[in-house]
Amino acid sequence: MRAFLEVFKVSKSFGNYQVLKDVNLLVNRGEFVALVGHSGCGKSTLLSIVAGLLPPTSGSVILDGREVNAPGPDRAMVFQNYSLLPWLSVWDNVEVAVRSALPNLSEKELKDRVAYYLSLVGLYEHRYKKPPQLSGGMRQRVALARAFAVEPKLLLMDEPFGALDALTKAVIQEELLKIWEDKRLTCLMVTHDIEEAIYLSDRIVVMSNGPAATVFDILEVKLPRPRNRLEMVKTAEYAQLKEKLLYYLTNVLRKVA
Numbered sequence: 001m002r003a004f005l006e007v008f009k010v011s012k013s014f015g016n017y018q019v020l021k022d023v024n025l026l027v028n029r030g031e032f033v034a035l036v037g038h039s040g041c042g043k044s045t046l047l048s049i050v051a052g053l054l055p056p057t058s059g060s061v062i063l064d065g066r067e068v069n070a071p072g073p074d075r076a077m078v079f080q081n082y083s084l085l086p087w088l089s090v091w092d093n094v095e096v097a098v099r100s101a102l103p104n105l106s107e108k109e110l111k112d113r114v115a116y117y118l119s120l121v122g123l124y125e126h127r128y129k130k131p132p133q134l135s136g137g138m139r140q141r142v143a144l145a146r147a148f149a150v151e152p153k154l155l156l157m158d159e160p161f162g163a164l165d166a167l168t169k170a171v172i173q174e175e176l177l178k179i180w181e182d183k184r185l186t187c188l189m190v191t192h193d194i195e196e197a198i199y200l201s202d203r204i205v206v207m208s209n210g211p212a213a214t215v216f217d218i219l220e221v222k223l224p225r226p227r228n229r230l231e232m233v234k235t236a237e238y239a240q241l242k243e244k245l246l247y248y249l250t251n252v253l254r255k256v257a
């Protein structure tokens, strides 16, 4: 059986600089996969290639049996820097995305869906505001609501919680897991936060340092679901994963400045 997402020998160069070399990765339908690695190793580049926003120099990406060579409504991406339309209200930022990805929804379904996801991220009361009137964390929550609302087959996230305070981050991570389980989404997420990677993922992909970065190792997270953060941190499985990831990132893949 084929995997839902297949990344085959993907390499990417910008001019003479080779960012990625022969990246291979298979992601099953419904899986949650985190991507970790040092800054600049090419995680965002890989995500953009999977999103169809950037062509690989060689290799290919197959999603649900079809080659990816452009963005599509089956994928949604949450960027580090929110990427909202500043002239539109919070509501309209979400509505425009849903309308364009799912043109067949009725007006009622569309409005219900926008309201539901804005409430979920705690921004329904702020729906008439425009992005410049929001804090960084609020903007990121709009970007998340916009991606969730499309209910894409593949949700791609580039450090989506990096700008959030610890409390908001914990709440939204839990909501993300609920949506992921409920809608059977497949998620690929870049993160620098080891605890976040363990809490959310089924597998953690560790990238080697660039240039010519590739998959260094893949760790399986066998913690049962639903996960409870407080219980999780007391388990031997969590301690072992954390130690291994720290060892990789601070010793084996130590960045020499």
Ligand SMILES: Nc1ncnc2c1ncn2[C@@H]1O[C@H](COP(=O)(O)OP(=O)(O)OP(=O)(O)O)[C@@H](O)[C@H]1O
Pocket: 014, 019, 037, 038, 039, 040, 041, 042, 043, 044, 045, 046, 210
């Ligand atoms: N459009 C581009 N043109 C030239 N070089 C680029 C371009 N995009 C990325 N790069 C280079 O590719 C390398 C990988 O960048 P990328 O943003 O993918 O890394 P990253 O692992 O996501 O980093 P971080 O964790 O800091 O976000 C970097 O050296 C970057 O300078």
